Amino acid sequence: MTVKELIEEMKLEIVAGEENIDNVIKGGYVGDLLSFVMSHAKEGNLWITIQGHINSIAVATLLGMSAIVLTEGSVLTEDAHKKANDEGIPVLSTNLSSFDFICKLSSKGIL
Amino acid sequence: MKIFYDFHIHTALSPCGDQLMSPNNIVNMAMLNQLDVIAITDHNTCKNCEAVMKVGEEKGLLVIPGIEIECMEEFHLIALFHDLKEAKYIEDILRNHMPNIENRADIFGEQHILGENDEVIGEEKQLLLTATLLSVYAIVEKVKEIGAIIYPAHIDRSSYSIISNLGFLPEDISFTALEVSNNANLESYIQKYPEHLIIKSSDAHYLQDIAERESYILADTVSIEDIFRCINATS
Numbered sequence: 001m002t003v004k005e006l007i008e009e010m011k012l013e014i015v016a017g018e019e020n021i022d023n024v025i026k027g028g029y030v031g032d033l034l035s036f037v038m039s040h041a042k043e044g045n046l047w048i049t050i051q052g053h054i055n056s057i058a059v060a061t062l063l064g065m066s067a068i069v070l071t072e073g074s075v076l077t078e079d080a081h082k083k084a085n086d087e088g089i090p091v092l093s094t095n096l097s098s099f100d101f102i103c104k105l106s107s108k109g110i111l
Numbered sequence: 112m113k114i115f116y117d118f119h120i121h122t123a124l125s126p127c128g129d130q131l132m133s134p135n136n137i138v139n140m141a142m143l144n145q146l147d148v149i150a151i152t153d154h155n156t157c158k159n160c161e162a163v164m165k166v167g168e169e170k171g172l173l174v175i176p177g178i179e180i181e182c183m184e185e186f187h188l189i190a191l192f193h194d195l196k197e198a199k200y201i202e203d204i205l206r207n208h209m210p211n212i213e214n215r216a217d218i219f220g221e222q223h224i225l226g227e228n229d230e231v232i233g234e235e236k237q238l239l240l241t242a243t244l245l246s247v248y249a250i251v252e253k254v255k256e257i258g259a260i261i262y263p264a265h266i267d268r269s270s271y272s273i274i275s276n277l278g279f280l281p282e283d284i285s286f287t288a289l290e291v292s293n294n295a296n297l298e299s300y301i302q303k304y305p306e307h308l309i310i311k312s313s314d315a316h317y318l319q320d321i322a323e324r325e326s327y328i329l330a331d332t333v334s335i336e337d338i339f340r341c342i343n344a345t346s
Contacts, residue, residue, distance in 0.1 A: 033185050035242035039210055053270045054127075055240065061218050087218075 001025050001110065003067045003090045006046070009110055010101075012069065012092040015076050016084035023066040023090060028111055030098050034059050041065065046111070048098050052076040052091070057083040067091070071098045114330050114338065117141065117322035118150040118177065119189055119264065119290065119312035122159040125179075126220035126240050129317045133229035134162040136318055138172050145324040147333050150175040150191050150312075154239040155205050157198035158224050164195070165227040173333050178202060179264060181240075182247040186276045187264035189290055189312075190254050191342075193335055197257050204253055206237075208245045214238040247273070251284055260342050262288040265314060267295040288342050293320070308342055 004021040007014055014021065026044030031037040032051050041047060043064040049056065052074045060068050067090040070076060076084070076091055084091045094101055105111050120137060121128035141149045149167075151160045151174060160176035167174035176198040177191045192198040214222050219240055224233035243250070254261040263273040263280075266289050273280060280286070288308040291300050300309045311326040330337040 033242070035181075035185060035210065038212065038241065051270065058218050058240075062215055 003046075003092070006067070006110065007092060009108060010094070010104065012094055015070070015091045015093050016081045017067070017088055017090040019085075020088040021067075021090050025066045025111065028102075028105075029065075030102065038062065048101060050074040050098070052080055054080040054083050056080060057087055057089050057091075060089045061087045065089070069094060069101065071096060071101050112330065112332075113327040114147045114333055115145065115322075115324045115327045116148045116150075116310075116338075117144075117146055117313050117315070117326070118148075118175070118191060118310060119152050119179070119314045120149055120321060121153055121179075121314070121316050122151060122163065123221065123223045123225060124156060124159040124235060124239070125153045125316065126214060126216070126222050126238070127316050128153070128220070130221065130223070131318055132316065133225055134159070134166040134227055135229050137163055137321065138166045138170055138174070140318050140321045142170060142172055144321060146172070146322065148173040148175065148338060149321075150177040150189075152177040152179040152189055152191075154179050155181060155202075155209065155241075155243060156235065156239055157192075157195065157202045158233075158235065160198055161195055162225050162227045173335070175335055175338070178205070180205060180250055180261075181242045181271070182250050183242055183245055184247055184273075184276050185242045185271065186247075186273045187271045188247070188250060188261055188273075189264045189310075190250075191260040191339070192257075193259065193339070197259050200257060201254060201259070205243050205245070208243045209237065210241060210244070212238040212241060247281075248284065251286075260288075260339055262286045262290060262310065262342075264290045265292040265295075267291045267300070287344075293322070297326075310342075 029041035
């Protein structure tokens with residue numbers, strides 16, 4: 001599935017990196033401790049987190065993740081917004097918690 | 112006497128630090144701002160402290176060697192040391208407890224080790240911008256054991272702060288000081304944490320962010336001993 005299809009299916013808001021919404025999602029990863037995510041998430045993963053700061057974009061870029069979903073309405077900081085656009089990392093937003101977001105993904109049979 | 116300080120300054124060794132954060136530029140800017148003392152606090156390393164200390168000594172500015180440590184719980188702590196030997200001792204402990212991830216300068220930024228003439232004398236290959244595998248408890252114990260100073264950094268921030276990540280100050284760790292960032296309302300933190308010394312530092316990654324002559328502590332002389340005594344005395 002592509003990020004674009006995910007946005008439509010889950011009715012997500014895209015907050016940055018719109019140019020790359022054709023990225024293909026290969027599995028997902030949930031986590032808010034960046035160091036742990038950095039050493040465990042995989043290329044192509046959809047990353048579900050509350051961390052909307054500039055280092056989140058660096059981690060997603062490093063691993064070649066397909067997109068970031070910021071849950072519980074977490075805000076993307078201004079510098080992170082710019083970096084996400086520069087690096088082409090789509091950042092999506094939802095008011096659901098990480099748990100509820102994944103439950104919804106699962107119940108819709110999306111991932 | 113009032114001693115005007117900035118105890119949280121990054122150099123070009125921190126990947127997020129600007130390349131212009133060189134020993135001479137930092138010392139010159141701090142002196143221009145009429146500070147009495149600064150501390151160099153790169154992420155999980157003290158490798159640029161020596162050069163800045165040398166420049167400070169030549170120009171007459173006290174430079175304290177420090178490290179901004181990231182604990183397992185992924186928040187930052189400022190450690191300040193009496194000398195380079197202490198700093199190096201803690202750096203070695205951190206290094207033995209860091210994931211071996213190579214820095215990607217194109218993503219995180221360069222990690223330059225600089226000499227006292229601002230020349231690049233080396234490059235840190237290992238990514239510094241990461242958590243160590245040591246808990247806050249272990250780190251505080253190690254730093255206090257050698258008589259150095261440690262306190263949580265920028266507790267007013269929403270990321271990399273003890274308050275944002277743990278939700279509270281654990282009662283079983285005794286910090287004498289707490290740091291707030293430039294944007295924080297100092298008075299409100301002094302009221303909220305009356306038993307702590309509230310230190311307001313810049314966390315400068317760019318020259319223009321180095322503190323003005325604004326925050327001060329009261330110590331007998333501009334010396335590391337007296338400054339540390341003042342920070343420790345609060346509790």
